[in-house]
Amino acid sequence: MTLRFILLGLAFSHATFALVSKDGVTGRLPAMGWNSWNEYECNINEKVFLTVGGLLVSLGLKDLGYTYVNIDDCWSDKEKQRDNSTGRILPDFKKFPQGIKHTAEEIHKLGLKLGIYSDAGSLTCGGFVGSLGHEIVDAKTWAEWGIDYLKYDNCAVPDEYDDEYRWWPENWLGGPPAEDQTAGGDGEARPVPAPAGYDWTTSKSFDRYKAMGDALAATNRTIQYSQCAWGHAHIEQWGNSTGHSWRMWGDIYPQWFDKWQWSWGLMPILNHASFFYSETDFWGHGDWDMLEVGNGNFSLEENRSHFALWAALKSPLIIGTPLDGIKPEILEILSNRDLIAFNQDPVFGAPAKPYKWGVNADFTWNQTHPAEYWSGKSSRGVHVFALNTLDHAATKKINFAEVPGLDRHTKYTVYDSWTGKKQGRFQGSYKAVVRRHDTMAIRIVKANGNHTYS
Secondary structure (H helix, E strand, O other): OOHHHHHHHHOOOOOOOOOOOOOOOOOOOOOEEEEOHHHHOOOOOHHHHHHHHHHHHHOOHHHHOOOEEEOOOOOEOOOOOEOOOOOOEOEOOOOOOOHHHHHHHHHHHOOOEEEEEEEOOOEOOOOOEOOOOOHHHHHHHHHHHOOOEEEEEOOOOOHHHOOOOOOOHHHOOOOOOOOOOOEOOOOOEOOOOOOOOOOHHHOHHHHHHHHHHHHHHOOOOOOEEEEOOOOHHHHHHOHHHHOOEEEOOOOEOOOOOOEEOOEEOHHHHHHHHOOOOOOOEOOEEEEOOOEOOOOOOOOHHHHHHHHHHHHHOOOOEEEOOOOOOOOHHHHHHHOOHHHHHHHOOOOOOOOOEEEEOOOOOOOOOOOOOOOOEEEEEEOOEEEEEEEOOOOOOEEEEEEHHHOOOOOOOOEEEEEEOOOOOEEEEEEOEEEEEEOOOOEEEEEEEEOOOOOOOO
């Protein structure tokens, strides 16, 4: 088997059954909302979340689908941890004087939903109490509080819960998925690589995340389940049977290239996404981490590319930038109706897929220049995304014969997704100059108005 076909094989889904929520709605489409970590880290309190809820409404973001207000780490009592008699996690009453249930009630009054955070280990990443071994009592507690969303992290896993074999996506450098990962980013040795065809549902990572999924499903409340397993244990192969979304990579950081400490820039993450995308569909979504749009030193063009490609991947769109005083140009990006419509399309659940790499030959693993040409269908046409990874402006040509579902003989009307404006009618191809690190985002429909494609 050639390397090309080995890599192609990575994109095909391993057949698993999707977790369909009891209400028939929650988790069918990617979640949209806001998370506290990027802006506040541990400096949170009830006022933060009520203020953000009000801003989601007043800025028009709620009406666009951003409905989750998510509490990240550091919300519980770090010293007392749990009630001695009930075993329930205790909130930090200095931060939440009337408890989390009161916060949920106030958020619900705004027509929004409240999310919370825990960990599939003994402690959270911030050193607060985790939920491993306490899944049932914690799920019941959150349901009684009125929680609507759980982000479930992967820190402080006891040694006895280590997987027999290891898969960490950051250690994959292209090639067959069973590549030996004995030399890990943590410096520890894993002497035995997973054998080809290994069933990752037999891993302890699967057990840890399924335990919480089962506990949530057993409550009398529908809670969206975001599995923050960092792509470990090939969660993309089983995450849609245990939850609604699954993190595909380590933490994101607002820079274009490389990594900062243990967090990663956009291009390394997108490079991995260029090969691992097909498991995303209705009821299950690969999560490429929170949006850093508006953070760090991103240029306007880099912010646009970040949002466009996360929307194209049908990743959850969870804002991680301050909303109070948000710059108009950042709000405009986050509010782009055409890109949100693709992400939230009710008819087509699959994400955009790369159809051509661009700078590199197709199927090239490259953390600086990943796949540049992506396309996907929606109920409103065929969407094409052309990323410019170069450090200067470049003309990007879309040859219709290369785009799945299009052909060189048909006349098409092209719309610019950034402006919503019609660019005209074209046959054979469409081209435009794309600025440094920007992304062309266009929507293509047949000029005769027929939106049906092969």
